[in-house]
Amino acid sequence: MLAWLATQGTTEQREAAIQSIATSAAMRSRRAVLGHFSRELNQNIGLIGVVSMTEQGVSVYDNEKNGRNFLPGVKKRAVGDPLAADPAVNEAFDGSSQTAAFYRDVLERNSLDNAGMELISSVHYGVGFDNAFWDGSQMVYGDGSGRIFQAGGLTRAIDVIAHELTHGVTEFTAGLVYSKQSGALNESFSDVFGSLVKQYNLKQTAADATWLIGEGILVPTLGLALRSMQSPGTAFAGDHQPGHMDNYVDLPDDNNPANDNGGVHVNSGIPNHAFYLAAIALGGSAWEKAGKIWYNALTTKLGPNTQFVEAAQFTIDSAGELFGAAEQAAVRSAWTEVGVLG
Ligand SMILES: [Zn+2]
Structure with a gap:
């Protein structure tokens, strides 16, 4: 922003x-x-x-x-x-x-x-x-x-x-490099656990949560929040986060601040929305299953240069390790819905 x-x-x-x-x-x-x-x-x-x-x-x-x-x-x-x-x-x-x-x-x-x-x-x-x-x-x-x-x-x-x-x-843990896709994943994991800490404090289910990051802290003329995991691109005036790979914004990682380390705060909308979709599909409170799956992937599977497709596979693997086939299917379909997996 x-x-x-x-x-x-x-x-x-x-x-x-x-x-x-x-x-x-x-x-x-x-x-x-x-x-x-x-x-x-x-x-x-x-x-x-x-x-x-x-x-x-x-x-x-x-x-x-x-x-x-x-x-x-x-x-x-x-x-x-x-x-x-x-x-x-x-x-x-x-x-x-x-x-x-x-x-x-x-x-x-x-x-x-x-x-x-x-x-x-x-x-x-x-x-x-x-x-x-x-x-x-x-x-x-x-x-x-x-x-x-x-x-x-x-x-x-x-x-x-x-x-x-x-x-x-x-x-x-993963040490995700703060550039392009690995940087967008770095940003997304921060939004995921940022939102989960808020939801845990409010004792919300995934369906009850607003999935907004930083609600009510911008000056009102700018908008409602910094980011929306439910509807990326709708949080504030000028929010152009994509929620699907079709709208991935390919920016260079140069020293121009407008390019945001290769769009790390822009393209994070895609993995953010995948998490939201997985959490809704898995039901209950988002930290119970989806949060544990993402945490397992972050701390035991991802590395500094992990890209979106690999991150998707790692969360599917984690879903299998921690839960079972139904959870794996829910996570896979979330990543498919945002266009990361075909
Ligand atoms: Zn951040």
Whole structure:
């Protein structure tokens, strides 16, 4: 969405979007480097078998609008502390804790690295910064400029928080390269588990869920949400996410922010919609079957350069390992419906 606003928005939106894209890109390269080391470290930890469930460490800092040289900032709340006076601190704290609880209780994962790593967040990052991101070691939230995101909106959406933290899980597991199809898969897994954390918190069935990502955090003139997994391309004015391979957007992965690392936030609509279709077909709450299937594929089968067709096959394989032929058929038909499988 930022990429679209950088070229199509009003002058004010273009300025806010370009500033946010530049900062996010710098952070993403830091994240790629840190991710590489974390993955190796995680494999070593796995080998020596020291993984155990301990109380999840969560802490929230105030960046006091100072930007990247002042990360994380001033500590405002940790586990056992009373509520902070600042709602952004409490929202980041609760969203991180709830995301960790989902991974622990539903997927038996001990924090992002499966070794209990502390979840550190900084709120009030920069001045009117229109983004939230995982930088490879911690979460960072801007306040929103009021031109793209509502002031204070980014910490209000638990699915946005869980989306960003899931980038950490992906980094420690499949390590999907943030470019073109592997990057769109990286984005899609973040939307999948972002949405599932929200649905789990609201105790929704797949049929009850809205399947919107970041509902109600954009300024109202821009639209309802950042993305729709149920109807990709309908979340906000200018949303052109495809929900089918016929409409795949083939963008170059160059340094032009409008090209979005080869369309990673655009083409993620296709695997997002496949997940939605599988979850609806499997029934019940989406985390019970579809979520476990996608998680098994992400953490045991996908690799850095996995493309859509391979990801589809991996989820079908996972459905067979965890459940049975009926679940495999449901997952296969979801990927067929979005045109990834013929
Ligand atoms: Zn993302």
